[in-house]
Amino acid sequence: MAATAKPIQSIHAQEAEDDLRENLLFDPRPRSEINSMVMESMQTAGWKFWAVTTFVALFVLVALFGVWIYLILNGMGVTGTDRPIYWGVFLSNTVFWIGISHTGAFVAALLRVIKTNFHHAITRVAEFMAVFGIIQTGLSVFFHLGRVWRSYWLIPFPNERGLWPDFHSPLSWDFMAITTYMIVSGLYLILPLIPDLAMLRDHSTGWRKNLYRILALGFRGTEDEWKHLRAAIKIFSFAMIPIMVSVTTVVSWDFAMATRPGWSSTVFGPFFVVGAFHSGVAALVALLALIRITMKNMKYFIRPETFDSLGKLMLIISMAWAYLYFNDYIVPWYGGTSLDRLLLKFHETGPFAPMFYLMLTFNAVIPWALLWNKKIRRSPWVMFIIGLLIVIGMWFERFLIVPGSLTISANPFTWRIYQISWVEVSLTLGTVAFFALLYLLASRFLPFISPWEVQEGQESHTIRKVGKAGLPSASDID
Amino acid sequence: MTTKTKIPEVAVSQSTTDQGKWGMVIDQDICTGCQACVAACAMENNVSFVGEDDIAYGRGMHWIRIERFWKGDYPKVASSYQPMLCQQCGHAPCEPVCPVYAAVHSASEDLNLQVYNRCVGTRYCANNCPYQVRTFNWRDYARPEPLSNQLNPDVTVRQRGVMEKCTFCIQRINAVEDKAASENRQINDGEMLPACAQACPADAITFGRIDDPNSKVSQKARDGRGFMALEELGTLPRITYLKGGSLHGSNG
Amino acid sequence: MSDDGMTLLALFQEVDPAAEAVEKLREMGVADERMNVVSGVPFKEEILGRPRVRTHVPMFALGGAIAGFALAVFLIWGVPFLYPLYVGGQPMFPVPPLLVVGFELIMLGMLTATFLGVFVDSRFPSYEPKFYVPEISDGEIAVFFDCPAGMQAKFEKAMQSLGAESVRTVEAQEL
Numbered sequence: 001m002a003a004t005a006k007p008i009q010s011i012h013a014q015e016a017e018d019d020l021r022e023n024l025l026f027d028p029r030p031r032s033e034i035n036s037m038v039m040e041s042m043q044t045a046g047w048k049f050w051a052v053t054t055f056v057a058l059f060v061l062v063a064l065f066g067v068w069i070y071l072i073l074n075g076m077g078v079t080g081t082d083r084p085i086y087w088g089v090f091l092s093n094t095v096f097w098i099g100i101s102h103t104g105a106f107v108a109a110l111l112r113v114i115k116t117n118f119h120h121a122i123t124r125v126a127e128f129m130a131v132f133g134i135i136q137t138g139l140s141v142f143f144h145l146g147r148v149w150r151s152y153w154l155i156p157f158p159n160e161r162g163l164w165p166d167f168h169s170p171l172s173w174d175f176m177a178i179t180t181y182m183i184v185s186g187l188y189l190i191l192p193l194i195p196d197l198a199m200l201r202d203h204s205t206g207w208r209k210n211l212y213r214i215l216a217l218g219f220r221g222t223e224d225e226w227k228h229l230r231a232a233i234k235i236f237s238f239a240m241i242p243i244m245v246s247v248t249t250v251v252s253w254d255f256a257m258a259t260r261p262g263w264s265s266t267v268f269g270p271f272f273v274v275g276a277f278h279s280g281v282a283a284l285v286a287l288l289a290l291i292r293i294t295m296k297n298m299k300y301f302i303r304p305e306t307f308d309s310l311g312k313l314m315l316i317i318s319m320a321w322a323y324l325y326f327n328d329y330i331v332p333w334y335g336g337t338s339l340d341r342l343l344l345k346f347h348e349t350g351p352f353a354p355m356f357y358l359m360l361t362f363n364a365v366i367p368w369a370l371l372w373n374k375k376i377r378r379s380p381w382v383m384f385i386i387g388l389l390i391v392i393g394m395w396f397e398r399f400l401i402v403p404g405s406l407t408i409s410a411n412p413f414t415w416r417i418y419q420i421s422w423v424e425v426s427l428t429l430g431t432v433a434f435f436a437l438l439y440l441l442a443s444r445f446l447p448f449i450s451p452w453e454v455q456e457g458q459e460s461h462t463i464r465k466v467g468k469a470g471l472p473s474a475s476d477i478d
Numbered sequence: 479m480t481t482k483t484k485i486p487e488v489a490v491s492q493s494t495t496d497q498g499k500w501g502m503v504i505d506q507d508i509c510t511g512c513q514a515c516v517a518a519c520a521m522e523n524n525v526s527f528v529g530e531d532d533i534a535y536g537r538g539m540h541w542i543r544i545e546r547f548w549k550g551d552y553p554k555v556a557s558s559y560q561p562m563l564c565q566q567c568g569h570a571p572c573e574p575v576c577p578v579y580a581a582v583h584s585a586s587e588d589l590n591l592q593v594y595n596r597c598v599g600t601r602y603c604a605n606n607c608p609y610q611v612r613t614f615n616w617r618d619y620a621r622p623e624p625l626s627n628q629l630n631p632d633v634t635v636r637q638r639g640v641m642e643k644c645t646f647c648i649q650r651i652n653a654v655e656d657k658a659a660s661e662n663r664q665i666n667d668g669e670m671l672p673a674c675a676q677a678c679p680a681d682a683i684t685f686g687r688i689d690d691p692n693s694k695v696s697q698k699a700r701d702g703r704g705f706m707a708l709e710e711l712g713t714l715p716r717i718t719y720l721k722g723g724s725l726h727g728s729n730g
Numbered sequence: 731m732s733d734d735g736m737t738l739l740a741l742f743q744e745v746d747p748a749a750e751a752v753e754k755l756r757e758m759g760v761a762d763e764r765m766n767v768v769s770g771v772p773f774k775e776e777i778l779g780r781p782r783v784r785t786h787v788p789m790f791a792l793g794g795a796i797a798g799f800a801l802a803v804f805l806i807w808g809v810p811f812l813y814p815l816y817v818g819g820q821p822m823f824p825v826p827p828l829l830v831v832g833f834e835l836i837m838l839g840m841l842t843a844t845f846l847g848v849f850v851d852s853r854f855p856s857y858e859p860k861f862y863v864p865e866i867s868d869g870e871i872a873v874f875f876d877c878p879a880g881m882q883a884k885f886e887k888a889m890q891s892l893g894a895e896s897v898r899t900v901e902a903q904e905l
Contacts, residue, residue: 031770031869075638076599077616082536084610086601146599146614146639153578153598156805163579163596164809168820171577171600173830180838187845195867199770201905202864217855218905220862226772227783228851232844235791243837250830258606259571259711410608410708413545413562416536455869456771459745477745478772573818583816590818 017470020463023305025117026472028458031451035199037297038447044296045444053440056433064430068143071423076146080421084414085406089424090144091254092398093431094137095272096279098178098251099394101133102244103280105185109240112233117474118309120457121301123192124450125291126284130185132438136431137178143427170250170257177250184243188236191229194219195452230478248273255401261339262405265331271324278314278321278363279394285310286387287439289380291448301449304378311377314390318367325397343408351417352404355396362393498568499588500646501688501716502675503698504561508682511544511559518677519563522647524633526619539613541644542674560719561683563674564611564644565707566590568714572603572612580641587651588716592643599639608708612643646685647672667693688716735878737861739900740889741870747893748871749778754888755875764876768862770869790847791840798839802832859902870895 020026071078081088108126111119142148154165154175165172198219201212219225252272255263265271285307292302332340347356366389370376377383403418442448456478464473519525519542526539542563549556570590573581580596581603583589592612604612618638621629629635632649636642654670667686675683686695703720742748748767755765762781767773775782806828814822848854861874877885886897 031867035868075615075617077532077537077638081601082616083538083604083613084536086604086614144600146601146641147597147637148599148639150598153596156809162813164805164813165577166574166579166815166817167806167809167827167831168574168817168824169577169602170575171602173827173834175577176831176834180834183838184841187841191845191848195770198905199867202867213857213905214855216905217849218857218860219852219854220860220905221768221770221866223767223775223778223780224783224785225852226769227775227785228787228848230772231785231787232848235788235844236841239837239841242833246830246833246837250834253830254602257575258602259608260605406605409610410711411545411562411610413543414536414610419535452771459771476774477777478774567818569819571818574820576817579815579817581817583818585816 013469017463020470020472022303023117023472024121024301024303024454025457025461026463029300031455034449034451034454035203037300038449038451039200039203041296041298041449042444042447049440053437056437056440059433060430060437063426064139064434067423067426067430071143071427072148076144078421078423080403080419080424082416082418084409084411084416085403085418087144087406088403088418089399089420089428090140092395092402093428094140094144095251095398095402096395097133097137097140097431098248099272099276099279099398100283100391101130101137101185101280102181102248102276103284104129104131104133105181105188105240106244106277107281107284108188109237109244112237113241115474115476116309117457117461117472118306120453121303121449122284122288122306122310123453124446124448125287127185127189127192128439128442128446128448129280129284129287131189132435132442134178134182134185135438136435138182139431139434140427141178170253173250174254177247181243181247184236184240188240191233191236192450192453193446194229195221196447196450199451200447226478244276245273248276259410260405261337261408261410262332262343262401265328267324267328267331271328274317274320274324275394275397278317279391281310281314281317282387282390282394284387285314286384286391289384289387292380293384295443295448298448301454302380304380307380307383308374308377311371311383314386315367315371318364318371318390322364339408339410343405346407347400347404350407352400355404356400359393359396359400362389363397366390497688498566498714498716499687499689500566500651501686501695501699501718502646503684503695503701503704503718503720505682505684505698506558506560506719506721507703508680509544509559509561509678510680510682511546511557512679513544514677514679515542515561515674515683516540516544518673519644521628522630522633522673523645524629524635525613525642526615526621526636527625528616528619532616537614537616539615539619539642541611541613541642543611558721560707561674562609562611562707563717564590564646565609565713565715565717566644566646568716569712571606571608571711571713575602575606576600577602587648589646589648590643591648592641592645594634594636594640594642597640599641601641603641608711608713612641615640615642735876736882736899737874737901738877738882738885738889738897739861739863740873740875740894740897741863741865742873742894743870744893745773745777745871748873751873751889751892751894752779754892755873755885758885758888760875760877766861766874767871768866768874769871770867773871786851787844787847790843790850794839794841794843794846795836796839797843798835798837799832801839802828802835805835806831857904859904861900861902862905863900874900 079088104126108123142151145151154172156164194217197212197216201209201216204212249269249272252268256265256268258264288302288306292298333344366386370386407417408415460475460477462473463470520540523541525541528537528539542561545560545562547558549558566589573583573590577600578596578598580593582591584591601614604614615636615638650670650672654665658665671685675685684695684698686693688696688699690696699718701720703722704718706715706718740751742751752765767778767780807823810822863872866872889897
């Protein structure tokens, strides 16, 4: 009568430990293997990749830069803006790209600061999103300027005109904030990249080796160099969080400082910050799913666990977004002026009403309905679709705020509905294509995964036996 | 660049009397909506003609426009006309939002200035104007011969991408002040009229110094029918509209 | 690094034997300054039993923050003082814009100075010949140390007994 079956508890413990080993950090491989996996993903690209890249590059050339030159030569009349809708899709695109860009740096910084166990493989992709996204923001700002060739007048520098920019204006604060963020996110990308460039230098040959040798700046990995780098990354990570919040808020103040109904709302600061986070995490998830599906060896690094954790974050943020949107809605609904209430009615029953309801569906209903389920969260394909839908929903939200709200002004004689023009559509799609192009080109030169951070994560996380169970344990080895 | 002006103190309005220097009174009960003021302003200030399609899309560049309001149902319909132009606000919402100091307040004339050379075309000022009286050069509009002979040499022409608006005919103000200074006298009341006031066949627009309580415009502004457009926003406009309860009544 | 002897390299796969090796080298008379531990991932100094490294990067950060704020004060308050231009109902020297732009420029100054601090402290970029082997970026831990002439065999034996993957003499080379 010997008991041959294993007791239930130890089966569960074994299953739990197997589940744990599905996390990248508990499934370690030698660093040399990680290095070669990353390099292989950078160097293997079939004809399909180059065909797509060429197509995207041509699209960017024509639909972005070609159409932009057409816009400059012909004036803003070729867009859909008019009185009273002086700001159209270009400005809503600006806010959209700021949202996506800022979340990149914010996620990389916040997850490093709170030391999660799933960020090691995703920080590089997030940092790229920050830099590539802010380029699209800058382009969108330049698109909307009537005399863009004079835009350097916003830079405060001593000049023979004796004129400086006006810092009473939220646009000047915007200029300072976006410039700060552009520079800082670029630096935040470069710092953790240096050790990876050293690795690439060691493993490359020919002209690539020369390129990486120059870019790696002579980094070796001595204790001194690591100490300075770690101190800097720590300062950057802590500073990035208030920077993200402040820059997004300053952009929201472009609208909140104006006296238009629907814009002059005190909740815009936090609302835009959370909205940025919402669209950005969704974009990050969609990007990670794409990278996992299309690039070699990425299935080892970007695992269902990553999507699971990011999915939980997406659910919480979508609730926060809905809370702030409701705040922004109920206050004018209850006690706003007649213009405020008319604007709300316009959102619900006007020509943009389908956009309004789709926005609510994509941003709140779909995440709330689906992201509770662990199986859904762990599936990269489904997360890609949910992420994409949220990004589209947030674009709708930005559209409703900028050209949508401008429909109604204090002077009813001038009310008019915005009609988007082909120039604006082309330039919007052009920025998306440019964003994709930058990623496609970067994938050939720079590693999307940071091998030193992955190794660091794997060395500091082990499975420790506590009683009968194997539990995750993290140590601060750096 | 040297400036000897004293740095202005913190104040809601530049002017100490809080009511400005140059102002206007527009009598809505006399206005017939004939649009002579619109035409005269366009001639005087080299305002571009944008064409049928653009104006239907809300790109009209008239610095003054006649807003027509209907009251009542057919057949007892009454119309009233309100000429809307830049109110030259004392506390202008369009000024602080310009990032390049293209919309500033004149210290000497207490007017809201638009500096065409400086404008980069962000259009934040136009978004912020509650009266929506600022117009933007959406394109370079053509002025084919012989229309170009009609241009006023005292006023510049504006490039595409530049914001413009009513200036109370500041070129005429400057001309009259120069003349008065060279003759060592003050400007007489009524010596200078902007194009719209000059052209109005009903004399519905009165213009002058509102800081002088004896000027015609100040006397008319004290008429019991006076109100200011969107006064509750606190923009301190310099234009008083007169409406309702007079001998003339409203049309119909 | 060496004067009359030579520089030896001991390569280790794991961090525990490397830490033992550092202690053993100290016992055998190699001073801390004559040792250099180079690795592909950062390790705390305590893990390897090495003296604390002083970094000036936080000081750079502080200096940059102050410089950024000074620039903001000049832009928001200094420029209207030099070129007063009146705009609609707002004070000539406003405080809220100073807080907004001040914060941004503090952050910009702080972080650019931090970045420069890394370059200055680590003396980047430098392309002279250095002691380095490519295995380091494959995750191995290299201990470079000065070995007096004639003692090479003794040190080799000591390192290999602790589990070094290889022990050999190295020259400074271009990276």
